[in-house]
């Protein structure tokens with residue numbers, strides 16, 4: 001244990017989980033002013049509730065005998081766990097283990113040989129997988145928690161080896177072998193990643209490591225969001241630049257202190273041969289962020305195209321958005337706005353909502369949505385980010401009687417079906433905004449959602465309420481939100497078409513004029 005380490009504040013598994021998500025979260029939870037905390041986010045509360053319910057369900061259905069230590073807390077729980085391990089209990093539920101400055105509450109401790117391996121029960125998938133490019137990648141947040149338990153067991157000379165397990169939402173047992181790397185191409189083992197996190201956590205606890213807030217997508221669900229956003233804006237922090245992020249901010253901030261300073265500098269002053277002076281930031285990337293800094297600082301006049309865009313223009317355009325309950329693993333709504341001849345007065349919203357929350361309901365909604373879109377051909381289809389394609393591929397694999405995989409690939413053929421985010425916004429435009437989400441860009445262009453708190457996370461929470469209470473007002477709220485998301489995509493498309501004559505060069509000319 002490092003000197004001066006206070007065991008008043010032990011390093012816990014949840015602390016390491018938070019640290020992987022955002023190191024500043026650990027600082028704020030330990031030392032932040034509680035009065036600056038936002039109210040708990042209802043979606044986050046729902047996630048906690050679901051996690052607890054799922055754990056209860058797993059334990060109730062467990063066929064193996066186990067010792068239940070739920071009735072104990074604190075030191076009593078730790079003593080009961082020590083006793084159970086010394087007696088060789090085969091499976092211990094809700095125990096507590098501690099050694100030096102480390103404290104862990106693994107869901108289960110399983111006897112393997114003469115020692116123990118930790119198991120955590122998670123109401124999510126045991127590996128990354130929401131994105132089709134990420135299948136098979138172990139989750140760092142889970143790995144560091146399991147590694148902490150193994151570390152404690154090693155210190156107690158009770159470890160069955162450098163491995164822990166996740167019992168996941170699919171009923172799978174996923175092994176986290178800590179001497180392996182998290183990805184096929186990774187250089188550090190999970191154990192090395194854990195050691196780095198442990199060093200950081202200790203630094204935060206004993207205040208030798210200072211962390212800073214940053215602007216990131218994860219912040220929107222954090223209870224320090226308002227406080228951090230205020231601080232980040234006051235500092236004109238580089239992480240306000242879309243996609244720059246915490247790591248690149250940290251690499252740059254000793255030399256470039258703010259968005260304004262970046263906007264006013266010559267980025268080539270930081271070039272070093274074929275690279276830049278900043279770790280893992282190439283010259284093109286630095287130029288791109290510099291352009292974004294100029295937009296945020298008001299040095300450029302507004303959003304612009306980096307290159308011409310060519311979009312299909314058949315008479316019928318369809319704007320597509322789905323809603324997915326990630327906790328139940330169900331796609332519960334497919335929504336479409338259709339428009340003829342670019343005439344907004346022809347617009348109509350068509351939606352296919354699950355009428356029951358089982359597979360039959362999901363299949364019926366997908367079937368109806370599939371028939372609808374097939375019946376509308378030929379048309380141009382617009383959606384925002386590849387999520388819709390990913391989910392429809394998964395639905396096709398789950399319900400192959402509806403269509404085959406070639407049908408899906410031909411529907412998402414980029415000639416007529418455009419991912420406005422990936423194919424246009426991200427690659428061909430720049431905006432004076434802090435991110436490129438559909439909410440941010442459509443609002444920038446003047447679109448307003450009817451709901452006061454529109455978000456995909458909120459929609460999942462409304463869906464959960466609708467499932468539990470069957471309130472038709474809640475269903476209508478979801479439909480209105482989805483309709484507005486589809487309409488916002490149309491609004492953005494029109495905005496993008498209006499940008500087509502405004503390149504960065506013409507902006508320079510306008511400014512000069």
Ligand code: SF4
Nearest residue numbers: 022025214219222228
């Ligand atoms: S708001 Fe963002 S930067 Fe602040 S603690 Fe939360 S996740 Fe970290």
